[in-house]
Amino acid sequence: MTKEEKKDLIETCSSLSKKFAERASEYDRKATWPVKDYEDIKNAGLLGIMVPKDKGGLGADFLTYTKSLEQLSTGGASTGLTFNMHNITAGILSESETKDIGGSRGKAMNDFRDWALGEIVNERKMFASANSEPGIGAHFSALKTTYKKVDGGYIINGYKLFVSMLGYADYYVVAARREQSSGDLPEISFFIVELDNPGIEIEEIWDTLGMRATVSNNMRLKDCFVPNDKLFLGTEGLGIFKLTREPHWVIGGYVGTYLGICQATFDYMISHLKKKKIPGTDQSVINRDWVQRDVGRLAVELEGARALVYKAAKMVDEHRGKPETNVAIHHSKYAVSELAPRLASDAIRLCGGSGIAKSLPLERFYRDARCGGLMPATSDECLLYAGKSALGFDLTQIKETYW
Incomplete structure (x- = not known):
């Protein structure tokens, strides 16, 4: 993708996220499938976001995908998460280098890849x-x-x-x-x-x-x-070997979603605080030093997490499957999984009692954020992986992983 195409794609996802945000509360309350969100996703051609251009897709790299997913998830976290689940398959297949494999095995691999990517692009099917x-x-x-x-x-x-x-x-x-x-x-x-x-x-x-x-x-x-x-x-027999060597889709694919939740939470908190008055006065609470300090701390933590996420995603594009890349993915997954619920909790405290109202999105952000540390790799598994790496364990060996 060209630089301009990447920019347009991210802007498209940002625009869609605003529509998602208008529907998110209803889908959440009823625990129902976000039908209209996926009509928008399909109409925008986003099911093929990772599919190579020569196969009819958009041909995004992992960093651009991560930023796009972040934008979608600011509006609808559940939609962003399921969109990522589809792209775990699409992404793995898009990255698979099968054209130079000969014989019956090569034919089977290429036929499968062509069929699946064709279903995504031509038939708008979801995996x-x-x-x-x-x-x-x-x-x-x-x-x-x-x-x-x-x-x-x-x-x-x-x-x-x-x-x-x-x-x-x-x-x-x-x-x-x-x-x-x-x-x-x-x-x-x-x-x-x-x-x-x-x-x-x-x-x-x-x-x-x-x-x-x-x-x-x-x-x-x-x-x-x-x-x-x-x-x-x-x-x-591809399973565990693939996960050990290149875990970025099964782990790093979630990261953009939870970064999006962090951003949505922060944006709502800022908007709410600017309208909130000190009790008994006409002064805004943002004039209080302790509010400024707490907001500043959260801003620093959010930007720190974003830097880890973008760094890891860029490393996937440049050094896919390298040990340092896989460690970076685990760092970023841990960072956003732990920041998201903490940021939401602090935002509720800063915003006050109205933050727990079902009519407002903050309590939903908190509930969605709390799920991040439970998804692969869990926060404990990320720490295990990071610790083993720091101690010099060979994480290319399956026995040293948590799979």
């Missing part, structure tokens, strides 16, 4: 991820969902939690381990399961603290048949 499971979260080495090879394809059995967009996305990338595969490093593969596959059952139980409009219901897979051509990139 979601089905990885988390009861008791283990997204720790892939402990997956209980299994698959086995049969004539013409594979059979999957298992149970998935927190499947964002379940019932609304067209395709689901399901992680499973090969039957009889056990030990510390089971063989993990990914499969594309269509929404209308008779082997899946949707359990509509989503009623949570925050990120309510992600509609992240549970999926039960029972003798779910997947044809050969829906094996992700036509290759078994």
Whole structure:
């Protein structure tokens, strides 16, 4: 993308975010899918934001994507999060260098990539991820969902939690381990399961603290048949190795969303404080030293987090998969995941009792922000990764990761 194209893309996302903000409260209250938000996203061609230009997409780099996601999420955090879930698949496929791989394996990889990117760009189809499971979260080495090879394809059995967009996305990338595969490093593969596959059952139980409009219901897979051509990139066993070497989509993809929540919270707080009067006077509370100091502290923390996020995203573009890049991604994920709820809590304190009113967005920002530290990699996992790196552990070794 040219510099001007990047600027226009970010401005488009900023414009859409204003529309999202007008609808966010209703979608949050009802925990319903943001239908109109996605009409806007599709009409703007954003489903193909990561798809290379030669495949019909916009061809954004990771930094531009991160900034675009940040803008979308200032208006609708749930919409931003689910948009990222789609782009985990689109981004991984867009980055996959398969054209020079020969033989039947190369053909299978290229055919799959072309099919999936074509579905996104030409058919405006959406992809979601089905990885988390009861008791283990997204720790892939402990997956209980299994698959086995049969004539013409594979059979999957298992149970998935927190499947964002379940019932609304067209395709689901399901992680499973090969039957009889056990030990510390089971063989993990990914499969594309269509929404209308008779082997899946949707359990509509989503009623949570925050990120309510992600509609992240549970999926039960029972003798779910997947044809050969829906094996992700036509290759078994990619799972843990890919996550270890290049974790930026599964981890760093969330970062723009939570940075957007931070910015939305800060902007609302500033707007509210400028209107707030010192009790019994006509003077604004922004004239108080302690208010200025607290706002200043939060401004510094927000800019510090943004610098970490942008630095990590730029490193992905320039040095994808390098150990220092992967560490930077974990730093940025921890920074925004921990700042977002703290900033929202402080904003509520500064704004006063009205901050908890359902008619205002601040309490929703707090609820959505609180979810960040629970998503891969969790805050504890980010610290573990950062600590191991500082101590000299070799994080290219799967056994040293948390997967």
